Amino acid sequence: MxxxxxxxxxxxxxxxxxxxxxxxxxxxxxxxxxxxxxxxxxxxxxxxxxxxxxxxxxxxxxxxxxxxxxxxxxxxxxxxxxxxxxxxxxxxxxxxxxxxxxxxxxxxxxxxxxxxxxxxxxxxxxxxxxxxxxxxxxxxxxxxxxxxxxxxxxxxxxxxxxxxxxxxxxxxxxxxxxxxxxxxxxxxxxxxxxxxxxxxxxxxxxxxxxxQDKLAIDASIDVIYDLYRNVGKSYKQLFNDYLKVWYRRKLETIADYYAYKEFLAVIVTQNQNNFKYQLLKIFNLGSLGYKLHKKLIFHLI
CATH class of the missing domain: 3.90.550.10 (Spore Coat Polysaccharide Biosynthesis Protein SpsA; Chain A)
Incomplete structure (x- = not known):
């Protein structure tokens, strides 16, 4: 205890x-x-x-x-x-x-x-x-x-x-x-x-x-990502698929620009070898607006 x-x-x-x-x-x-x-x-x-x-x-x-x-x-x-x-x-x-x-x-x-x-x-x-x-x-x-x-x-x-x-x-x-x-x-x-x-x-x-449900979601994403980096080939795709599930859950909780910008940095960092995620850095968050940008990332995921 x-x-x-x-x-x-x-x-x-x-x-x-x-x-x-x-x-x-x-x-x-x-x-x-x-x-x-x-x-x-x-x-x-x-x-x-x-x-x-x-x-x-x-x-x-x-x-x-x-x-x-x-x-x-x-x-x-x-x-x-x-x-x-x-x-x-x-x-x-x-x-x-x-x-x-x-x-x-x-x-x-x-x-x-x-x-x-x-x-x-x-x-x-x-x-x-x-x-x-x-x-x-x-x-x-x-x-x-x-x-x-x-x-x-x-x-x-x-x-x-x-x-x-x-x-x-x-x-x-x-x-x-x-x-x-x-x-x-x-x-x-x-x-x-x-x-x-x-x-x-x-x-x-x-x-x-x-x-704090939002903190629990953040921590769960970190858990799955950290394990994903070390699991064997038979589990790799499964962990990758569910990492996306948790990304979407997190996105659904975000209701302001600064929280979205912070989480966007997490996604880009965790997917440095994924070209489509790196495209997110090309699209200007400020000019698109975070709500439109969030719809875009939902499509990419």
């Missing part, structure tokens, strides 16, 4: 672990340089339950914090829970059983999306879930399913510890490092299975990492 200045929700999240019907667990909390009352809250819970441990690091973001927790873990199965999310009481019991029955390396389930403390005026849908279905993901079909979008609510995952070390754990991107990890695991041939049962609550609020 990584936490940075998480005093508002941390206690609830820890309690959701303590209340688990499955009791053979350890909770490793990584304090990622908090300056609020996080450390005091953690200390109170450690005094209450000896299965809870904590380690401190200067602020290095969630991916590095999760890696530190994984390295200090003693079990052979890893689960994830952020300091603002919640597990249902039978989450671990059900998923441990599902992992053993499935005989694969990673399993995940559905979760509710719980909206708290939002100030952007977005409508809140009651009982909204991630829409996880019963499925199996492996090989090129599994990779393609995940290139379309990240299908895993991180807080529902159970994964074999040794499997994570085989691909080098999480990166330090700050956003979408879990998306990157799932793709790396699938590219290595790891099998995932999913359960459509809702077993957790994913909290969305004004300070949550993925509340």
């Amino acid at each position: 990584p936490v940075y200045n998480g005093e508002k929700f941390l206690g609830e999240s820890i309690y959701s672990v303590i209340k688990q019907s499955y009791s053979d667990w350890e909770l490793i909390i990584i304090d990622d340089g908090s300056i609020d009352n996080t450390s005091e809250i953690i200390s109170d819970f450690i005094a209450l339950d000896k299965r809870i441990k904590t380690f401190y690091q200067t602020n290095m973001k969630q991916g590095i914090a999760r890696n530190l927790g994984i390295k200090h873990s003693t079990g052979n199965i890893i689960a994830f829970l952020d300091a603002d999310d919640l597990w249902k009481v039978d989450k671990l019991a059900i998923m441990v059983d599902f992992l053993h029955q499935s005989k694969c390396e990673l399993v995940f389930s559905d979760a509710y999306i719980q909206y708290d403390d939002l100030s952007d005026g977005k409508p809140v849908i009651k009982n909204q879930t991630f829409g996880v279905v019963n499925a199996r993901y492996q090989g090129i079909n599994g990779v393609e399913s995940f290139l379309l979008y990240n299908r895993i609510p991180l807080l529902t995952v159970l994964v074999k510890r040794e499997t994570l070390f085989e691909v080098g754990l999480f990166s330090d991107r700050g956003i979408s490092e879990d998306f990157e990890l799932w793709l790396k695991l699938l590219l290595k041939g790891v099998e995932f299975k999913s359960l459509n049962q809702v077993l957790a609550f994913y909290r969305v609020h004004s300070k949550s990492t993925t509340h």
Whole structure:
């Protein structure tokens, strides 16, 4: 459990672990340089339950914090829970059983999306879930399913510890490092299975990492592009095709000249060997207007 200045929700999240019907667990909390009352809250819970441990690091973001927790873990199965999310009481019991029955390396389930403390005026849908279905993901079909979008609510995952070390754990991107990890695991041939049962609550609020959808799109494009540069020939075209899908998604979110100009530079940089993308530098953005230029790039993609 990584936490940075998480005093508002941390206690609830820890309690959701303590209340688990499955009791053979350890909770490793990584304090990622908090300056609020996080450390005091953690200390109170450690005094209450000896299965809870904590380690401190200067602020290095969630991916590095999760890696530190994984390295200090003693079990052979890893689960994830952020300091603002919640597990249902039978989450671990059900998923441990599902992992053993499935005989694969990673399993995940559905979760509710719980909206708290939002100030952007977005409508809140009651009982909204991630829409996880019963499925199996492996090989090129599994990779393609995940290139379309990240299908895993991180807080529902159970994964074999040794499997994570085989691909080098999480990166330090700050956003979408879990998306990157799932793709790396699938590219290595790891099998995932999913359960459509809702077993957790994913909290969305004004300070949550993925509340900024546009930032998540940018990070996902970077993930796919970075992996595209290193994948084998059998996956090259697939990654290229889905990079275009994510380009279009990004373009659909852009509503001003400066954001468009910034993203145009990303596209041109990521496609230096593609002649049609380099043509974009020839067409003057200022004279055409960014809306017309955006239509042109949609056609080129």
